[in-house]
Amino acid sequence: MKQVPVGISARHIHLSPEHIGLLFGPGYELKQLKPLSQPGQFAAEEQVAIAGPKGQFDKVRILGPARGKTQIEISRTDxxxxxxxxxVxxxxxxxxxxxxxxIGPAGEIELQEGVIVAARHIHFHTDDAAKWGIKDKQRLRVRLSGERPLVFEDVIARVSDQYALDMHIDTDEGNAAGVKTGDTAEILD
Structure with a gap:
């Protein structure tokens, strides 16, 4: 059986160094709150607000470290x-x-692009992918056996020697299956 841990990804933002400076002040460095499942990635102490034409969310977690481009990942419900x-x-x-x-404590920015619903995916370390015969960008079928079991199709395999084995789905998908972070999923093909 090919089992992988599940991580539920709530709304969050990745910021470019330029945008960190605009939102928090010149030269500002994000502070790590806790490490994430992927090596070198972390949830930052800092949060921002995001606002659209119809509504706003306060306290949106920033994930670090800084990235080349700012990106906001939300669920369809968000x-x-x-x-x-x-x-997607x-x-x-x-x-x-x-x-x-x-909107940050020192300023705000109007992003022209950058908002996505993240495609469901599994991070594979190259060793795990090789063991199971899985290739980068391969589309997989994955069963989640929560209180409302279901099979997800088109789960993207992302393979790198920089990754740790973990399936990432958003809150809508986790709620639909009745699973939580730390549960396991089974790769069917």
Missing amino acids: AFHLGVNPP RESGNIAGTPGLKV
Whole structure:
């Protein structure tokens, strides 16, 4: 059986160094609150507000370290609340996506693009992928056996020697299956 741990990803933001400076002040460095499942990644102590045409969320967690481009990952339910219609995309693929206003303690920015609903995916260390015969970008079928079991299709395999084995789904998907972070999923093919 090919079992992987599940991580539920709530709404969050990745910031570029330039945007960290605009939101928190020049030269500001994010402070680590806790490490995440992927090596070198962390939830920052800092939070920002995000605002769309119809609504706003306060206290949106920043994930570090800084990235090349600012990206906001939300669920479809969040999108309805904010009044935006982001596509389902892999992380980093933000061309042509909607933007939002981001509000920090020292300033605010109006993003022209960067909002996505993250495509469900599994991070594989190269050793795990090789053991199971899984290739980078392969589409997988995965069973979640929570209180409302279901099978997800088109789960993207992301393979790197920098990754740790972990399946990432958003809060809508986790709630639909009745699973929580730390539960396990089974790769069917």
